[in-house]
Amino acid sequence: MKYVKREPGLGVLLSSKQSNNLSVYCDADWAACPNTRRSVSGFLVKHGETLLSWKSKKQSVISRSSAESEYRSMANAVSELVWIIALLKELGNEVEQPAIVYSDSKAALQIAANSVFHERTKHIEIDCHFIR
Template identity: 50%
Template sequence: MDAAMKVLKYLKGCPSLGFLLPQDGNLNITAYCDSDWATCPMIRKSLTELCIKLGGALISWKTKKQSTVSLSSAEAKYRAMAKTTCEITWILWLLGDLEVHIKTYVHLYYDNKAANNIAANPVFHEITKHIEIDCHLIRGKIQEGVSRHSISALQNN
């Protein structure tokens, strides 16, 4: 609750700044994530990029270097999905504290078929051992279904 008060004080002190929410009351959350595999030329770490919208309003965005070197583009994408899932979970928790309840699934859009197959496959293969924790995180959130922290992973075509 302290964080919410800080945000409100900040917005009160800066009336010309803020973000616009849609008038139609659409409180659906949509998230997009991507990664740039081995983009850092010195240490070959990948970048995670994400943005999250509430209704049509952008409420969170981030670009950050991943903490470990990914062995494949699928691994880099899956790590980006895991970070986005954590951000969505935090936003849903914050909205719940503010008595704003999201009644629909959160749609997570990404563009990697291999990452989609890893998320859907309950059997871990030798080649995916190194990202097992991220797999468990995302699969667990998908399987929670209709709970407050529900996420539906969709693949862009």
């Protein structure tokens, strides 16, 4: 709503095509802040071709690797996705399952796909369980 209020001439484009699929795009910029070395993560959620939600925020912890930073970004995106699916169900709009999550990090995708936890991923185990 802040975006629409600040930019009244632009607005948000809504697609006329009807679709029940959700897709999420997420990314992170590892150690982006020069002072705190915290990463900045962002995501956007689309319902068909219509943009529903987007967010960019500095992460609350310092990540030791870009994979960890990307994985935290993925966890935040999935959290938003779960909330949107529940909202759409409450409004009587069923969505196709599963929703597709896009990430450009091969390492983060491998962590999400691998059910075996290693010593290097132990500290992000909670996010692993949440994304699955």
